[in-house]
Amino acid sequence: MEVGSELTMVRSKRVVLNSRTCPADIVIKGGKIVEILTDGRTSAQTPREKILDVGDLVVMAGIVDSHVHVNEPGRTDWEGYWTATKSAAAGGITTIVDMPLNSIPPTTTLENFQMKLQMARGQCFVDTAFWGGVIPGNQSALLPMIKAGVPGFKCFLIHSGVDEFPHVAEVDLEAAMAELQGTGCVLLFHAEKELERVNPPIHSEAPDPRDYTTFLNSRTDDMELGAIRIVIKLCFQYKVHCHIVHLSSAEAVPIIQEARKAGAPLTVETTHHYLSLAAEEIPTGATHYKCCPPIRGRCNQEKLWSALKAGIIDMVVSDHSPCTADLKRLETGDFMTAWGGISSLQFGLPLFWTAARQRGFTLHDTMNLMCKNTAKLCGIEDRKGSLAPGKDADLVVWNPDKEFEVKESIIYHKNKLTPYLGRRLYGEVFITIVRGNIVYLQGQFPTLPSGEHILVNANSAT
Ligand SMILES: NC(=O)NC(NC(N)=O)C(=O)[O-]
Numbered sequence: 001m002e003v004g005s006e007l008t009m010v011r012s013k014r015v016v017l018n019s020r021t022c023p024a025d026i027v028i029k030g031g032k033i034v035e036i037l038t039d040g041r042t043s044a045q046t047p048r049e050k051i052l053d054v055g056d057l058v059v060m061a062g063i064v065d066s067h068v069h070v071n072e073p074g075r076t077d078w079e080g081y082w083t084a085t086k087s088a089a090a091g092g093i094t095t096i097v098d099m100p101l102n103s104i105p106p107t108t109t110l111e112n113f114q115m116k117l118q119m120a121r122g123q124c125f126v127d128t129a130f131w132g133g134v135i136p137g138n139q140s141a142l143l144p145m146i147k148a149g150v151p152g153f154k155c156f157l158i159h160s161g162v163d164e165f166p167h168v169a170e171v172d173l174e175a176a177m178a179e180l181q182g183t184g185c186v187l188l189f190h191a192e193k194e195l196e197r198v199n200p201p202i203h204s205e206a207p208d209p210r211d212y213t214t215f216l217n218s219r220t221d222d223m224e225l226g227a228i229r230i231v232i233k234l235c236f237q238y239k240v241h242c243h244i245v246h247l248s249s250a251e252a253v254p255i256i257q258e259a260r261k262a263g264a265p266l267t268v269e270t271t272h273h274y275l276s277l278a279a280e281e282i283p284t285g286a287t288h289y290k291c292c293p294p295i296r297g298r299c300n301q302e303k304l305w306s307a308l309k310a311g312i313i314d315m316v317v318s319d320h321s322p323c324t325a326d327l328k329r330l331e332t333g334d335f336m337t338a339w340g341g342i343s344s345l346q347f348g349l350p351l352f353w354t355a356a357r358q359r360g361f362t363l364h365d366t367m368n369l370m371c372k373n374t375a376k377l378c379g380i381e382d383r384k385g386s387l388a389p390g391k392d393a394d395l396v397v398w399n400p401d402k403e404f405e406v407k408e409s410i411i412y413h414k415n416k417l418t419p420y421l422g423r424r425l426y427g428e429v430f431i432t433i434v435r436g437n438i439v440y441l442q443g444q445f446p447t448l449p450s451g452e453h454i455l456v457n458a459n460s461a462t
């Protein structure tokens with residue numbers, strides 16, 4: 001079977017289905033799954049030359065990473081579609097959803113969105129969808145962007161890190177949420193807010209900016225809690241689906257749980273960084289670990305895992321937020337002025353699995369947390385996120401028991417500076433298939449990017 005042509009069947013002894021993991025033949029036609037044959041049933045009419053038999057490698061729905069900052073146009077040297085989607089393909093990620101910021105211009109108007117689409121077309125190795133952005137005063141741009149195909153919007157309750165994407169106050173959110181009512185769209189929140197410090201800590205001398213705790217103490221749990229209380233209030237008030245991105249503080253879990261029990265249309269994600277890294281292990285000056293909200297302590301991390309296990313946290317994403325190496329200020333190690341954002345898109349699946357497998361999570365849980373629930377968040381669950389007839393033939397073929405080392409030579413995203421360099425992870429990805437085509441095969445990229453990977457709304461790809 002020559003690589004790069006559309007497959008007609010993928011066979012494995014370990015296919016992760018909705019209810020079990022078992023031997024199965026996944027029959028593919030026109031980029032869609034047409035049937036999944038289990039219990040020894042076989043399909044006679046499948047042309048033999050395009051059958052991919054992967055033995056006992058695991059076949060799972062392709063990962064849907066709904067939190068990826070591709071900074072093109074405008075900051076393509078931070079990350080662009082070519083390198084971001086190439087690293088996604090190498091990581092078993094078959095769909096990314098691009099955040100509306102750090103590109104210039106940000107995705108805050110219809111024309112800016114259309115410019116983004118133009119830049120992305122022909123550069124994407126995997127399917128790519130796009131979030132719009134809510135900033136002060138752009139409420140009239142929201143419905144036109146929904147019509148043009150964004151599944152929802154992102155906003156910040158604190159400075160976003162880039163001036164061209166200002167954060168919102170409650171009055172701006174009231175205007176935006178009034179526009180979103182009844183659209184079925186989701187509003188994503190970077191939920192941290194500046195708090196009036198009643199008695200600011202008086203330091204005999206300024207704390208050392210190279211010391212990670214200096215940064216950690218500047219982004220406290222109550223900054224997340226304060227922001228999340230606002231999200232919950234507005235969520236009940238407007239009955240718009242609200243989604244808390246990259247939850248770091250486990251102190252917020254009880255109020256999130258209580259709001260959901262009371263019927264708030266509220267979902268929440270955490271990221272691989274908060275599940276795999278802990279404040280205690282971050283060396284002085286190691287600013288490549290800086291992200292906002294910050295990576296907190298081990299005890300907090302264990303509480304996030306418990307919330308994940310309990311289904312209070314719905315999904316796990318990368319929040320891939322790279323920049324050029326100089327902005328990480330490694331030469332000074334100053335956490336307070338370094339860029340906040342971690343580069344890690346390609347390694348989400350092994351990062352999660354390496355820690356999850358020790359905590360009793362199954363392959364099935366992994367599919368729910370990294371594929372199914374993220375697909376649902378961005379309104380593409382009818383096409384992606386699990387294996388079933390009628391869905392896109394988006395598959396990742398991987399070995400959960402194979403350990404490998406994160407080496408610079410295998411990193412495809414622009415900024416190779418990641419806290420995970422040198423780390424040994426379980427869960428090597430071997431093959432990634434998007435709509436029946438092999439886009440990654442053990443270090444090779446057999447099919448070049450194409451325009452049809454642009455997903456501008458749930459039921460079409462241009
Ligand atoms: N402008 C950003 O990329 N910000 C991101 N930065 C992080 N997470 O440190 C984010 O998701 O807030």
Ligand SMILES: [Zn+2]
Nearest residue numbers: 190245246292
């Ligand atoms: Zn954020």
Ligand SMILES: [Zn+2]
Nearest residue numbers: 069099319321
């Ligand atoms: Zn982000």
